[in-house]
Amino acid sequence: MTKNTSRAQPLDARARNARRRHLRVAMLAAIFSLFALYIAWYEAHGPSTQRNDELPITQARADDASHAVNGAALPATSVGSDLVKRGEYLARVGDCVACHTADKARPFAGGLPINTPFGTIVTPNITPDPDTGIGQWSDADFLRAMHEGIGKGGERLYPAFPYAEYTKVTDQDVLAIRAYLNTLTPIHYAPPGNSLNFPFNQRWLMVFWNLFNFTEGRFVPDPKQSAELNRGAYLVQGLAHCEECHTPRNFTQGLKSSARFSGAVQAGWHAYNITSDKNSGVGNWSDDELVSYLSTGAAPGRANAAGPMAEVVTDSTQYLTREDLRSIVAYLRAVPPISGGESRPRDQWGNPADDVTALRGTAVHAVNGAQLFVANCASCHGWTGQGVGASAPGAYPSLIHNSAAGASDANNLAMVILYGVTRTTKQADVLMPAFANQLTDDQVAAITNYVTKQFGNPQSTVTADQVGILRTQQ
Ligand code: HEC
Ligand code: HEC
Ligand code: HEC
Incomplete structure (x- = not known):
């Protein structure tokens, strides 16, 4: 923060x-x-x-499984294509494309730089290209990467690859993803190398990280819970890796197990508390609102998905079946509430602006928040802040009862003004323009502070300096 x-x-x-x-x-x-x-x-x-690394428990099983699912030995039966379809679905749940695509013309070929506190890690090519991709990997290699965070040559992978979650995914599901990846067009492309500072460029140091932050092992269902809740837990804790963003980290960048889902700031964006807490989390949302948010990116009167969450919706959650979304929601409901001290929910703040004459002002000041709001935002959100188009897909949302305006910090609001909103779903191409090039840090701060004061949580303010920092984060 x-x-x-x-x-x-x-x-x-x-x-x-x-x-x-x-x-x-x-x-x-x-x-x-x-x-x-x-x-x-x-x-x-x-x-x-050393021996463990070379002979992982999963290897024997994987070698068996590889005969069953991989490659030419199997005729192209409907079983094979069902497997590939399942793999495609699961790859969407895992959102592999989001990190492994830098250029939309080269899907899954990697090259996306991921900024970490220790330097930049560039994602590898996971298309079946034999030289630059994973074409020469055996299924056992692939299982070992997903379950243990170990690469083909035995090297430790960095946890920017969410293997701490993928370790929970069954062999069967991992191999379905592999079967799907095998059907992609191989792309010959070698991404540039990482630029990590010493000592973090020493991969073997991940032994140390794993010691504290990683438990290898598949998801174990809780027989006391319903099948739906177990399915939700399997998806959320595993492939969907929601905690990578929504759980705060300790000083070694491992997930803080005592504060799961209680919210964290990453690259300027606050992935909010999504525990069942009624004030700090999403405890006051209905099941339908949560399903709507995950499948369209909008829950009118509560929140819209921008930034990293817009990507999650665009590439991943919008494709999930109703049943899987319902089970994710059932699981989130069961996550123990964690309070961040908020006195009311993010979406329960604000009043419409009620006096347009106050907004006009006589002399136009470059940094008057109200005037800047009318000039830059009101054409879509209305000068009252109540938006246009109510709850239709792609509507201009009301800024009253909106989590970005009502949160206990103004990070996401400032980020939304700087970078806009881009989200593509089956229902709509949602687009709010970015203002980073039009507005100075002073102006962004002034609009942000006007919006939180008028439509949101008036205690959330931001300075021009803080906007300057946020500007460098995306
Ligand atoms: C949050 C970002 C992120 C997501 C999501 C992600 N990966 Fe990765 N992945 C990475 C990074 C970063 C690396 C490189 C780690 C390193 O260099 O140590 C990596 C490495 C890998 C590797 C090792 C490749 C090699 O050449 O060593 C495989 C295989 C892989 N990912 C598969 C997947 C699959 C399958 C999915 C989806 C189920 C997925 N990844 C989702 C970030 C991600
Ligand atoms: C890549 C990071 C990332 C991942 C992965 C991610 N989220 Fe989010 N999430 C965010 C951010 C950032 C926001 C805030 C978006 C905004 O304000 O527009 C958010 C917002 C939300 C909200 C709305 C909260 C509110 O009050 O506005 C819900 C609900 C949510 N996420 C659920 C999930 C679930 C469930 C998953 C896993 C399926 C998930 N998220 C995975 C980053 C992430
Ligand atoms: C051209 C129309 C347009 C303009 C101009 C515009 N917006 Fe938006 N705004 C949108 C759309 C579209 C969305 C996304 C709706 C959705 O998510 O379904 C949005 C979303 C938002 C959100 C919610 C984001 C979230 O993460 O919850 C906020 C806050 C916001 N706008 C504030 C502003 C401010 C402040 C300005 C002026 C600097 C502004 N908008 C200018 C169209 C616009």
């Missing part, structure tokens, strides 16, 4: 803080070096990590 970064402090307090910060950094560096030494030793002398 970018709030309150510029609070004034007396000079000596600041010097003290700086000293403390240096000390903390030095301590962390020392601890880290010790760990690195320990792990280097462990890799060389420790018990059977």
Whole structure:
């Protein structure tokens, strides 16, 4: 969260803080070096990590399975094409295309840079090209990558690849995805390399990450729960990897298991708390509203999906069957509530602007939020903020009862103004223009603060400096 970064402090307090910060950094560096030494030793002398890596439990099973599903041995029966169809569906649930596509003309061929706190990781080509893709991978190699985060050459993969979730996916489903990927047109394209800072460019260090943040193993259904809830848990915790964005991280960038689904900020966007908490989460949404949000990206009167969530809807959740969406919702309902301290739900703020004369002003100021709102936003959202087109697909939504305006921070609102909204679904091509090139940081801050004050949570404010930071994040 970018709030309150510029609070004034007396000079000596600041010097003290700086000293403390240096000390903390030095301590962390020392601890880290010790760990690195320990792990280097462990890799060389420790018990059977090496052997485990070479002979994963899944390998034997996978080798068997590979005969059953892979390649030329099988005639192209309807069983084969059903498998491929299932694999395509599952690849959508897992949203592989979102990360493994940089250029729409080269789907699944990778090349997308993913920014992490440790540097940039570029996604690999997962088309069946034998030289630059995964054409030469065996099914066992593929299972090992998805379940253990280990690449074909035995190298550790970075957790920007969500194997911490994919490990829960059954062998059968992973191999269906593989069967589907095998049918893609091979694309000969070698993505550029990663640019990670030392020591994070040392892949073996992921042993250390895994030690703290990764438990290998398939999803185990809870016999006390309904089949629907178990299906939802399997999808959400596994392929759909909702927690990659919605669960906060610890200092090693692992998911904080004590705060699951309670919301996190990543690359400027706040993936909100989606626990069943009535004020901080989505506990007051109906099942139908949640299904509507996941299948269209809009739940009128509550929220719209922009940024990373718009991509999730566009590439993934809109394709899910009703039954799977219902089961995801059933599972989210069962997620224990976690309060972030909000006093009312994000979508329960705001009043329509009621005096257009106040918005006119005599002299036009470059940074008057109300005037900027009328000039840039009112043509679509109305000067009252109530939107146009009510709840029809692709309508201009009301900014009153909207989670971006009513959230306890103004991140997403500022991001929406900077980057607009792009979402393609079966119902509509939803488009709000981006204002990053038209408006200065001052102006974006002024509109944001006007919108939260008038239509949303008046305690959520943003400074021009904070907008400047958000501008560099996408
Ligand atoms: C959130 C982003 C993201 C998603 C979603 C994602 N991947 Fe990846 N994937 C990555 C990154 C990043 C790497 C590279 C990791 C590395 O270099 O260590 C990777 C690596 C891989 C690899 C190893 C390839 C190689 O050459 O080493 C395979 C296989 C793979 N992904 C398959 C999939 C499949 C199948 C899906 C969908 C079920 C998927 N990925 C979804 C980010 C993602
Ligand atoms: C790539 C990151 C990412 C992933 C993966 C993701 N989300 Fe989101 N989600 C977001 C962001 C960011 C928002 C806020 C969007 C906005 O304000 O426009 C959001 C918003 C939401 C909201 C609306 C909350 C509100 O009050 O506005 C729901 C519900 C939701 N996500 C559910 C899910 C579910 C269920 C999954 C898994 C199927 C999921 N998300 C996966 C990033 C993600
Ligand atoms: C050309 C029409 C248009 C203009 C101009 C416009 N918007 Fe939008 N706005 C949209 C559309 C379309 C959506 C997305 C609707 C949906 O998600 O179904 C949207 C969505 C939003 C959302 C909800 C995003 C979310 O994540 O929940 C906010 C907030 C918003 N606009 C604020 C603004 C502000 C502030 C301005 C002026 C700087 C503005 N809009 C200008 C059309 C417009």
